[in-house]
Amino acid sequence: MSYLPWRKLSSSSACSAAEEALVSDLSHAKLVLECLREIGIKVSIDDFGTGYSSLAQIKNLPADEVKIDRSFIMDLPGNRADAAIVRATIELGHSLGLEVLGEGVETQEALDWLTAQGCERAQGFLIARPMPAEGFSTWVRQYKASQVEAVDTKGVTFLHAAKKPAS
Numbered sequence: 144m145s146y147l148p149w150r151k152l153s154s155s156s157a158c159s160a161a162e163e164a165l166v167s168d169l170s171h172a173k174l175v176l177e178c179l180r181e182i183g184i185k186v187s188i189d190d191f192g193t194g195y196s197s198l199a200q201i202k203n204l205p206a207d208e209v210k211i212d213r214s215f216i217m218d219l220p221g222n223r224a225d226a227a228i229v230r231a232t233i234e235l236g237h238s239l240g241l242e243v244l245g246e247g248v249e250t251q252e253a254l255d256w257l258t259a260q261g262c263e264r265a266q267g268f269l270i271a272r273p274m275p276a277e278g279f280s281t282w283v284r285q286y287k288a289s290q291v292e293a294v295d296t297k298g299v300t301f302l303h304a305a306k307k308p309a310s
Contacts, residue, residue, distance in 0.1 A: 157185040163194035165204060176205045187244070192232060202239060209236040213247020213267070220256035233260050 158179055165172040165188065176186050187208040188201070192215055211232050215225045229245070236243040245257045248267030257265055271282060 157187060159187040159189040159210065161189045161194065163190070165194075169203075173204060180205050180207070188241075190246075192228065198235075206241060208242040208244055208264075209239075210244045210246050210266075211262075216245045216247045216253060216257070216267070217249065219253040226256070229257070229262075230260055233257075233262050237261065 160172070160176070165176075179186055185208065186206045187210050188204065188206050189210045190212045191209045193212045209232070211229055215229050215232070218225050219229065220226055233243045242263045243261070244264040244266060245253070245262050246266055248254050248257065248265040248269045250269060254265055254269055271286070274282060
């Protein structure tokens with residue numbers, strides 16, 4: 144079914160939507176997300192685990208990725224409760240065919256733990272602090288040079304952080 148007469152965008156286009164915003168009007172959210180995916184935009188469910196949604200609602204959303212909220216990540220790997228929740232969320236995401244991203248990664252230990260659990264992506268201060276657009280290309284060159292690998296998955300290149308890039 145075609146909703147929009149637009150051409151497909153590049154496979155690196157992405158959109159994040161907070162879990163809470165998606166479930167407030169599930170039928171409208173589903174329609175909008177289907178339209179975005181149809182034109183080639185990757186859809187992420189942001190702040191997963193902090194909203195008031197049920198798993199019955201989440202399973203029907205057309206998404207590509209789930210982002211685990213930083214509140215579950217910041218005390219990894221030491222907090223047993225957070226570790227259990229994150230491990231279960233990674234498994235749930237994969238079982239639903241979603242990629243998983245850990246938000247708020249600030250330590251190498253947390254990144255190593257997430258990687259060992261099968262979490263494909265991470266974001267947070269360990270990897271980079273917010274920066275102006277004009278500094279981004281320089282950061283990417285430095286970051287790629289410091290990495291063990293950059294993986295191309297479905298036409299999108301993901302940088303897997305081995306270590307924080309040299310300043």
